[in-house]
Amino acid sequence: MEKYVDAFVNSFMGSVEWTWKSIIFDVPWYTNYFWGLTLISLIVWGLEIAFPWRKNQSIFRRDFWLDAFYMYFNFFLFAIAISGFYKFLGLIFNDIGISAKSLTLIDLTSLPMWGQLLIFFIILDFVQWFTHVLLHKYPFLWKFHKVHHSVKEMGFAAHLRYHWMENIIYKPLKTLGVMVIGGFEPEQAYIVHFLAISIGHLNHANIKITWGPFKYIFNNPVMHLYHHAYVLPEGSYGVNFGISLSLWDYIFKTNYIPEDSGTVELGFPGDETFPQDFFHQNIYGFGKPKK
DSSP states (O other): OHHHHHHHHHHHHHHHHHHHHHHTTOSOGGGOHHHHHHHHHHHHHHHHHHSOSSTTSOSSOTTHHHHHHHHHIIIIIHHHHHHHHHHHHHHHHHHTTOOTTTTOOOOOTTSOHHHHHHHHHHHHHHHHHHHHHHHHHSHHHHHHHHHHHTOSSOOGGGGGOOOTHHHHHHHHHHHHHHHHTTSOOOTTTHHHHHHHHHHHHHHHSSOOOOOGGGGGTBOOHHHHHHHTBSSOOTTOSOSOOOSSBSHHHHHTTOOOOSOOOSOOOBSOTTGGGSOOSHHHHHHTTTSOOOO
């Protein structure tokens, strides 16, 4: 038992130390996700200010600061808190004979780096698309995902506004995706992670981008705005589930863009009674729903 406790503590403290070193620029720039996230956020926010799609939307839109806090909480504070738990689980799996290579279906090590990064990106994005579908389809999971859909004015920081339980749900499935490709992340995986942050920010930004013919490959703000629409197509539990790539929605027929004015109402039925503050939003989903 002692080794599990030590692993938990060491992983937790290691995450704290790494985050602090990132803040003071004491890590390689390409692994500095703290300032990377900050820089990407400032750039996309600047684009929102310079080229607003919804021109009547304030620069400091509704819930701007709440969403900004969510960004750093979910990306760093909660990641620190949960890091020891995942290390603990990893040791247990190793002890019962389940290793990172147990489920390997694709060996990427023989491919050039660009090939490794491309397959890594595609597989992880599909895993996230599939998980996103589950969050909408099943009521128990939807209760947590409502936090993300409680956004009433869309902006870049809404990208990382989500219930902490989504970290618990996404992480094991993403880990499974990594195990399928040999149980490792390519050495230059930071390229994929920064790309995903950038695309996610843009998809939630107050900017009108469609990517032209590439809209069938990459997600975009017009497509994603309809993912957050208050009124969905009849009989649907959601549309446009794409994270970075839109192609999954076109393949599985969950794409939906009826028009592109940007004036669609956001939210979900009953959101007028949904908690407005960070604390109550993050305990939402565990209690008995109000009728």
